[in-house]
Amino acid sequence: MMMKRIFELDYMRGIAMLFVVVGHILEFGLNADRYPHAFMGIVQMPLFFIVSGYLAYRNKEQGGMDTLHRFLIRSRILLVPLVVWSVILNVCKGEITCSQAMICRGGYWFFLALWWCDLFNTCINYFSKRYRLHLFMDVVLYMILYVVILLLRIKGVNLGGLLPIQNVQYYFLIYALGILMHKYTMIHKWVLNKYTYAIGLITILVAWYLLRMQSFPIYFLGGVGGVIVFWMICKEIPFEKKWAKALSIVGKNTLPIYAIHYLFITTLPQCLHDAVNVPMGFFLQFVIAFTYAVVVVILCLIIDRIISVNPITRMVFFGESKKREW
Template sequence: MIQKTYLRIPELDYMRGLAMLFVVMGHILEFGMQADSYPRAFMSIVQMPIFFMIAGFFAYKDGDESVKAVVHRFVLRTRALLVPLIVWSVLLNVCNGVVTSPLSMVYRGGYWFFLALWWCDVISTLCAYASKKFKYGIVSDIVLYSTLYAIILIGKIEDIELAGLLPIQNVQYYFPFFALGIMCRKYPCIYSAVLNKYTYALGLVTVIVGWYFSYLQSYAIFATTALGGCVVIWMACKEIPDKVKWAKALSIVGKNTLPIYAIHYLFITTLPQCLHDVVNVPMGFFLQFVIAFAYAVIVVILCLIIDRIISINPITRMVFFGESKKREW
């Protein structure tokens, strides 16, 4: 049964923590090592779909909210997503010794995540308002989100990017997972249908098969495999005991994904050349994972330390992360 309070749900923090480790490891393999495509594909299958699915899960608010409350929440969310987009993309440009506009980071990969998630928030806020105003049910909501996704696909076909303000390709990839997260939180029947022992078994098979065929670069294969991966990881994280030390560490990472994502690029895309020379050698699949994981742990710890230093002062916390309240650990 879904918890309808706003208390933290432990497995969601574990999922985000695991996804964040996958993101950092994937970028280490991509930027710092001559990694095969398969190790990166293994992590990229689920890392961003998990983030967007959980973001959608948290985006849904049960009960009636005033327009003022909805607007206030959206303003806070906008500040928390767009401030890091601008500030950290500028810092990354400085570290890389280049001078480009922050929006160029959207085109080059960088911090597109913040902008794509913001657009999903915009769309979901409008959908939530329409759904509550017109008393939509499950069928109407499915039709509503499907229609919006069709519009997004048309925007992708027409290559509508609004001068870089709309990363349409990323929104196309991840909006379905965001919408699914909302539907899982809103309708217990969907939650139960998505997460059960049968979907877990099917998801595990889907991940293995989809990972093998990832070289085909098919969106249909990606979406199906990602959904299976989200189900597998969600179900697995539900079984993690809360009292073990590594679960606490994973939870801390999950609660601080925003600063880790923002800061980790500084330690990866600007790797010293000597480190490139050390790790840039042919090696097997398993060794690539071990090295990437070890370096990812170091990077995450450094990111958390920097975040704590920045977050000591409310002014610097607002400037760098757009947040007024200090995040819990």
């Protein structure tokens, strides 16, 4: 049974994707000061992970084989672009080596971290359904697993780079929150209401102000606050607006945009660096970065449409058997 499309989730992913592209252009292309645009960095990945967690839960799964089948498909969709686009990026940069970095390029850590979150959730989901666990025990299972993740982080276990444990440590709780919000209406109401909206606004501003402390609790609370604020905002977006439909298209196609955009972010903006390198020039840098980000997103969508026309190339580059909807 197909889950009814929730447009606010598309808007959230679309905003997160724009934040990622703009942030990467500012950081890698324009060499802008990281602190002014750190606001985007606080919320962009938490938005991705909570939406991914929310969509990972299915009400109508019958048993372990269904769960395993979904996980294998999900693994293909995440790991194929991880490998293929890592190789393409390295070839474009002329950095061809036989090391593991050729496959697990730092820029594509998101695919691998999300795959580990899916793997952990598949295991928990199996036990939860088998033993018919409810809210309290589900929370206990997720917390036990998170303790294991923290222990792996303390021990520095990363399986030779195949387990981006630091990133999993940051985002697994937010991913799990998305699952629990979908599974339990009570959690959804606790997280999204007018009171948490106000608290979220304060939290994200405080976290942004204190970001130079580089504290994980501050970063985590800021991310949760950002998720609440942007989710509440996206719930009010009218779908009939043309700009909302465009944002929805971006949200539905975050996978190819994330994979392809690295090929564009270190070329043209770098040529403009001297022109915008002026005192207090962040606003000018941001305008240029946002304008170029829109161009990059459009180019990524065009390339994706060309690749996705043929089912073979669609499978080779993105591991997808079905064509994504616009």
